[in-house]
Amino acid sequence: NEIPKFGGYSNAEFLKKSLLGGQQNIFSKADWTIVPSHKCNNGLKNAINVAIFEKTFNQPVVFYGTLGLPTDVLPDQVLEDVTDKMRNEFNCESVISDDITFKGAYKNFCKEILWPTFHYQIPDNPKSKAFEDHSWNHYQLLNQRFADKIVEKYKEGDTVWVHDYHLLLVPGMVREKLPDAKIGFSLHISFPSSEVFRCFAQRDFILKGLLGANSLGFQTDEYAKHFALTCNRLMQTDGDIEEGIKFDGRTIQICCVPIGIDAFELEKTLRNSEELPILKNIIRDRWAHSENKKLIVSKDQFDTLRGLKTKFLAYEKFLRDNPCYISKVCFVQVVTGSTKKDKYLEKEIVSLVDKINNLSTDITMHQNIVLLTQELTELQYYALLSEADIFWVNSMREGMNLACHDFIVSTSDKNSPLMISEFTGSAELFKEGCLLTNPWDIKRLSEIIKFALEMTPEEKRRRWKKMMKKLIINDSDNWIISTVKSINSSWELNLQRSTLFNLNVHEWQEAYTNSNGKNKLFIFKISEPPTPDILKMLNDLCSVPGNEVFVLNTFDKLIVERYYARVNNLNLIAENGAFVRIHGFWYTLMGDNLWKNEVLPLLQAKLERLPGSYIKVGESMFRIHTENAEDEDRVNDIVGDLILHINTLFGSKKGIHAYFHKSILFVQQFGLSLKALKFIFDYYASSGSSHLHRNSSFNLSANESMSGSVNMSRVNSGNSPSLQPVIDNLKGVNKFSFAMVSGSSSPTIEPLFEYVNRFTGVNIAYTYTCVYGDPSSTNAQQHVNGMNDLIKLI
Numbered sequence: 001n002e003i004p005k006f007g008g009y010s011n012a013e014f015l016k017k018s019l020l021g022g023q024q025n026i027f028s029k030a031d032w033t034i035v036p037s038h039k040c041n042n043g044l045k046n047a048i049n050v051a052i053f054e055k056t057f058n059q060p061v062v063f064y065g066t067l068g069l070p071t072d073v074l075p076d077q078v079l080e081d082v083t084d085k086m087r088n089e090f091n092c093e094s095v096i097s098d099d100i101t102f103k104g105a106y107k108n109f110c111k112e113i114l115w116p117t118f119h120y121q122i123p124d125n126p127k128s129k130a131f132e133d134h135s136w137n138h139y140q141l142l143n144q145r146f147a148d149k150i151v152e153k154y155k156e157g158d159t160v161w162v163h164d165y166h167l168l169l170v171p172g173m174v175r176e177k178l179p180d181a182k183i184g185f186s187l188h189i190s191f192p193s194s195e196v197f198r199c200f201a202q203r204d205f206i207l208k209g210l211l212g213a214n215s216l217g218f219q220t221d222e223y224a225k226h227f228a229l230t231c232n233r234l235m236q237t238d239g240d241i242e243e244g245i246k247f248d249g250r251t252i253q254i255c256c257v258p259i260g261i262d263a264f265e266l267e268k269t270l271r272n273s274e275e276l277p278i279l280k281n282i283i284r285d286r287w288a289h290s291e292n293k294k295l296i297v298s299k300d301q302f303d304t305l306r307g308l309k310t311k312f313l314a315y316e317k318f319l320r321d322n323p324c325y326i327s328k329v330c331f332v333q334v335v336t337g338s339t340k341k342d343k344y345l346e347k348e349i350v351s352l353v354d355k356i357n358n359l360s361t362d363i364t365m366h367q368n369i370v371l372l373t374q375e376l377t378e379l380q381y382y383a384l385l386s387e388a389d390i391f392w393v394n395s396m397r398e399g400m401n402l403a404c405h406d407f408i409v410s411t412s413d414k415n416s417p418l419m420i421s422e423f424t425g426s427a428e429l430f431k432e433g434c435l436l437t438n439p440w441d442i443k444r445l446s447e448i449i450k451f452a453l454e455m456t457p458e459e460k461r462r463r464w465k466k467m468m469k470k471l472i473i474n475d476s477d478n479w480i481i482s483t484v485k486s487i488n489s490s491w492e493l494n495l496q497r498s499t500l501f502n503l504n505v506h507e508w509q510e511a512y513t514n515s516n517g518k519n520k521l522f523i524f525k526i527s528e529p530p531t532p533d534i535l536k537m538l539n540d541l542c543s544v545p546g547n548e549v550f551v552l553n554t555f556d557k558l559i560v561e562r563y564y565a566r567v568n569n570l571n572l573i574a575e576n577g578a579f580v581r582i583h584g585f586w587y588t589l590m591g592d593n594l595w596k597n598e599v600l601p602l603l604q605a606k607l608e609r610l611p612g613s614y615i616k617v618g619e620s621m622f623r624i625h626t627e628n629a630e631d632e633d634r635v636n637d638i639v640g641d642l643i644l645h646i647n648t649l650f651g652s653k654k655g656i657h658a659y660f661h662k663s664i665l666f667v668q669q670f671g672l673s674l675k676a677l678k679f680i681f682d683y684y685a686s687s688g689s690s691h692l693h694r695n696s697s698f699n700l701s702a703n704e705s706m707s708g709s710v711n712m713s714r715v716n717s718g719n720s721p722s723l724q725p726v727i728d729n730l731k732g733v734n735k736f737s738f739a740m741v742s743g744s745s746s747p748t749i750e751p752l753f754e755y756v757n758r759f760t761g762v763n764i765a766y767t768y769t770c771v772y773g774d775p776s777s778t779n780a781q782q783h784v785n786g787m788n789d790l791i792k793l794i
Helices: 013-020 024-029 042-053 077-090 099-118 126-151 169-179 202-208 219-234 263-272 276-287 308-321 343-357 376-385 401-410 425-430 442-453 457-473 476-498 504-513 533-541 557-563 594-607 633-652 672-686 689-694 751-757 787-793
Strands: 063-066 091-092 159-165 182-186 215-218 238-240 242-247 250-256 294-301 330-336 369-372 392-393 418-421 435-437 519-525 547-552 571-574 579-582 586-587 614-617 621-625 658-660 664-669 736-744 768-773 782-784
Touching: 024 077, 024 658, 063 126, 063 547, 077 091, 091 392, 099 126, 099 579, 099 751, 126 169, 159 169, 159 330, 159 476, 169 182, 169 202, 182 418, 182 476, 202 219, 215 219, 215 476, 215 571, 215 594, 219 238, 219 242, 219 250, 219 425, 219 621, 219 633, 242 263, 263 376, 263 401, 276 376, 294 308, 294 376, 308 330, 308 343, 308 442, 330 376, 330 457, 330 787, 376 401, 401 418, 401 425, 401 457, 418 425, 418 442, 425 457, 435 442, 504 736, 504 768, 519 672, 533 787, 557 579, 579 672, 594 633, 633 658, 658 782, 751 768, 768 787, 782 787
Parallel strands: 063 091, 159 182, 182 215, 215 250, 294 330, 294 392, 330 369, 392 418, 418 435, 519 547, 519 736, 547 571, 736 768, 768 782
Antiparallel strands: 238 242, 242 250, 571 579, 579 586, 614 621, 621 664, 658 664
């Protein structure tokens, strides 16, 4: 009863009746039992079971999943009995779905759309759009049923950990109903580049589903970077794999840890098995009966992604180029899954196997290649790995291939080499000891086979030890501990950022009074031109000896000076921290701006397709305004492309960062606002108390060093020289007994909130990080409704 390849069932009710016909009585009367299923993610299952056994988790573990068999044929009472038994005896909550929904989601959308596209094989059949839309509905519905079951059973304090591409929407669906839940997601396959992922018609829904998690787990840094760049491009998010992805007022942490296996448990199994030596002897007698005969082993799913065809072509070339090996090597290829799914591939593989075996002069005595399609027992599989002289993984694209992990442990006596495709997740882990291959380079593959077979025992041992060390460090226990830690820390961070207290006026006044006669620091982020009330407030503050007041905004130096010309003794921070004016002198914190000459043509080319948008050029930055764009639907695509290109091309090399905030795309050197704050502290550390500057003729020579970390130069206007990198200077922090940073939440001020909070009650007696507006997440500790409330308070 296979689901039609394109379009699903035309008459679901008819099919359902045909499935049910005459069978209900059988299922209602027959005995039944629950047995383990071999069709599952064995790596995940083994990792979780070991963690439960070793008490790695500090909470009870409950599994959520489907039953693994058609359920439409089961009478209601039987289904209820089965789910009760699963819950009571196996700690499993069953998610029940009708067979058509399950098959449409799993066989069609997961296997025909998600799986190939995540592995860079975009479905291109002209009819695929029809069944893609149809199966997408089934996929959404199945994900919703998982989410509903989780929400139904959820208790405060639970951790929800969702796994793999079958359930990409579940984190977002659960988050919608449980906004404060602790949710993690782990992807066990590769994640494609943004160029490939953007081909999904449902790309926004999938990304939003994933971004509902607190922490997202990927098997390699490469897959995580692909995800981060995809979010930057398609969702205009900010952040990366180190800092996390900032989306919808939350920060989603990225966890890059390979899943691994439990090497010690496998070693124990191999050591204690009485049957294993017998099986190894059988394998040797059948395929490697002479002392000089070598055995190459592979284990793969039967599909085009595993590189079976190029693997066999390379093996054939190796034998033709080295005919002396024809009778000395046997290649055993184990395939799992039905070979009937892809009849064209099956025909090609069978033809190649016949062609390779025909190279032997006596096929009755020796086969060059053996294709095993039957299921192996666990011990048969380990015995085959133990006898292998080479284990070969040739995948075109894959996540972690745990078969090669099993092989490394199994070959502890022979130390046989591992040939592995560089496009496999495990290759990154074992690159120091394995033989990396390009699965498309048939000539090179054939040469590496020969090299591996002729490798000296000393080199084999050296390479094996490197791989074994990596395997032990990156085992399944490490994966679980690291992932759960990432989920917890991200949840705690977001909880902290979402917990705001209204500014206590009485407490604030008391703190200010207690600091009279001491130095006080004020930094206000004011994004709009100042009102008369704002100017009066600033004048009042600046008139008090010991108060050092700064205004931070995106305007250039000339504009910000013009706006605040009537405020005496006011200090300024222009262009988000690129320039700082203290006591009338400007200091430059940005590096060289030669990058602007490269970025500007890129911006102009992209914005030609977005009429109504325009660029404002500052000394240190570009501001691209899109609020008046004629085609609003194109804004996100074009801005996303710009973020991707700028952060990729200029991010790591030149420290240039692009982010989108309130319909404006900012392009500037990264971290200037925090650099400006550190510079301010460094300035006061080097030049005594703040009121000393205001009331004396203290001066610095143009190149005088104010501290060991910063060489400063100052001028009255314009082209102020740049500074050396600024480091933390606690001496400057300690100059102040009161510090207040305030403004609406933005990527510019949030780092300042976080930095100042570190000194609360330690280096600075009183600190206030005050946000106004209605942010869903912030590093600020206090809140006021708006700038007017802040003015009244001060």
